[in-house]
Each structure stands twice: as structure tokens, then as C-alpha cells.
Amino acid sequence: MRFGRGALLMALALGACSRPGAGTHASDAGAIGLPGRPSTLTLPSCEELLPADLRDLTLNGFTMKEERACPACGPVCSLRSAAQADLIVSVAYDCQPSYASADVRALLAPTLNAGGEEIPALGRAAARRNPVQGMTQVMAWDDDTPCVVVVTWLGDDPDRAMDVARLAVTSNHGVGDATADAGTELPADAGDSLLLDAPLEPLDSLTAPRSGSPDLLSAPPSMAPKPAAR
Numbered sequence: 001m002r003f004g005r006g007a008l009l010m011a012l013a014l015g016a017c018s019r020p021g022a023g024t025h026a027s028d029a030g031a032i033g034l035p036g037r038p039s040t041l042t043l044p045s046c047e048e049l050l051p052a053d054l055r056d057l058t059l060n061g062f063t064m065k066e067e068r069a070c071p072a073c074g075p076v077c078s079l080r081s082a083a084q085a086d087l088i089v090s091v092a093y094d095c096q097p098s099y100a101s102a103d104v105r106a107l108l109a110p111t112l113n114a115g116g117e118e119i120p121a122l123g124r125a126a127a128r129r130n131p132v133q134g135m136t137q138v139m140a141w142d143d144d145t146p147c148v149v150v151v152t153w154l155g156d157d158p159d160r161a162m163d164v165a166r167l168a169v170t171s172n173h174g175v176g177d178a179t180a181d182a183g184t185e186l187p188a189d190a191g192d193s194l195l196l197d198a199p200l201e202p203l204d205s206l207t208a209p210r211s212g213s214p215d216l217l218s219a220p221p222s223m224a225p226k227p228a229a230r
Contacts, residue, residue: 038072041095041146046077050091054171055079058163059089074147087155091168099146107141107148119162123149123169128162138165 043049046066055062062079069076074093081087099107104125108118116129119138126140136158138151149168153161 037094037096038070039074039095039097040072041097042072043074043093043095043147046075046091049075049093049171050077050168051171054167058160058167062089084155089154089161089164090152091164092150092152093147094150095145095147097146099141099148104141111139122162122166126165136161138162140165140169142169
């Protein structure tokens with residue numbers, strides 16, 4: 001059975017999301033699970049994570065398509081260019097609460113042990129590897145969210161994968177806890193009526209003695225009453 005380049009790219013992108021640092025210990029950091037692990041954290045669409053104005057900085061002219069391995073999985077954003085038909089790029093997001101407290105070395109261990117190399121100054125931690133000939137994969141853990149971004153680049157000029165990863169990490173936002181209590185919202189006009197119904201306090205009360213205290217608050221000199229002219 002033969003698989004197309006797009007199918008191979010998707011399988012590797014989803015597979016990478018299933019194993020980069022699953023927990024806080026080195027023993028389970030490389031645990032291999034089903035492609036595209038579900039999470040209690042939710043992410044918005046690819047169009048919000050990688051809006052067109054940001055994509056144009058590194059992938060000008062590329063069109064994007066979104067896929068998810070499951071409803072609770074992070075999105076996989078596939079990008080193609082008509083002008084560069086042999087180039088296929090994907091950006092996969094995997095967000096797990098355990099990433100927030102995971103050890104950086106444990107996060108990198110699976111990739112480094114597989115022959116990858118660490119990338120300095122990219123997110124909280126980052127590494128790159130070459131799963132197959134002609135393919136580069138960059139994994140970067142976000143500084144601000146418990147998410148890993150996996151950029152898979154199939155084609156020429158593979159160093160551009162790091163530029164895409166840097167862009168994806170810096171623009172990553174909108175992560176929310178699907179199980180969190182949203183809290184109680186105020187009515188739409190509550191902010192306008194919180195103080196309007198309260199009776200106004202006389203200005204004299206600003207300098208009146210406090211209840212149970214002989215102390216008298218002093219008004220600022222500019223507000224102090226002037227003695228009546230005789």
C-alpha cells in the first residue's frame with residue numbers, strides 16, 4: 001500500500017503530538033499514545049492561531065486547511081502553496097495541563113534520544129529532528145501556555161521550519177480549560193447601574209468624625225472652606 005506525501009506528513013505530525021513530553025517525569029515524557037491526544041484544554045481554530053497577516057510573514061501565498069484527530073484534540077493546520085507544489089507544511093498543536101510543570105529536559109529527551117538536536121532561544125524548550133529523508137520536524141513548547149507546537153516541513157529549505165515554529169509559538173493564544181467554571185456574569189447593564197442607585201453622600205461627611213472616633217479628617221487645603229468676610 002502506498003501513501004501520499006500529504007498522508008505521510010499528517011501521520012508524522014499527529015504522531016509527534018502523541019509523544020513529546022506527556023508528563024512531568026522522564027519515564028513518561030516519551031510515552032507513545034494514539035495520534036492527536038484529547039485534552040481538557042481547548043484551542044481555537046487555525047485561522048485564529050495563525051491568522052493570514054502572520055502567515056504572510058513566512059508563508060506568503062499559502063492556503064491553510066484545518067483538521068483534528070478528535071473533537072477534543074488540538075488542531076493540525078496544513079499549508080500548501082500553488083507556486084511551490086512540492087512543499088507541504090503542517091503546524092500541529094498539543095495542549096496538556098501536565099506540560100506546565102514538566103521538566104524541560106524530560107520534554108526534550110524523546111527527540112534528543114532519537115537523534116534530534118536542541119534549538120536554543122525558541123519558546124520554553126525546542127528541538128528539531130529529521131524523521132525521514134527530506135522532512136524536518138520542529139517541536140517547541142510555549143512559554144505562556146501548556147502547549148507544544150509541532151511544525152512538520154516536507155520539502156526544500158527546511159530551516160524555514162524554525163521560522164514557522166517561532167511564529168506559531170509567539171502567536172499561540174486562546175487556550176482555555178474546557179472544564180473550568182465560567183463563573184457568574186453580571187447583566188449587560190450591570191456596570192452602568194452599580195453606583196447610580198446609591199444615594200449620594202453629602203460633601204460635609206468627608207470631614208466628619210468617624211463613628212466611634214474623635215479624629216477629624218482634614219480636607220485638602222484647596223477644598224477647605226474659607227472664613228466668611230466681615
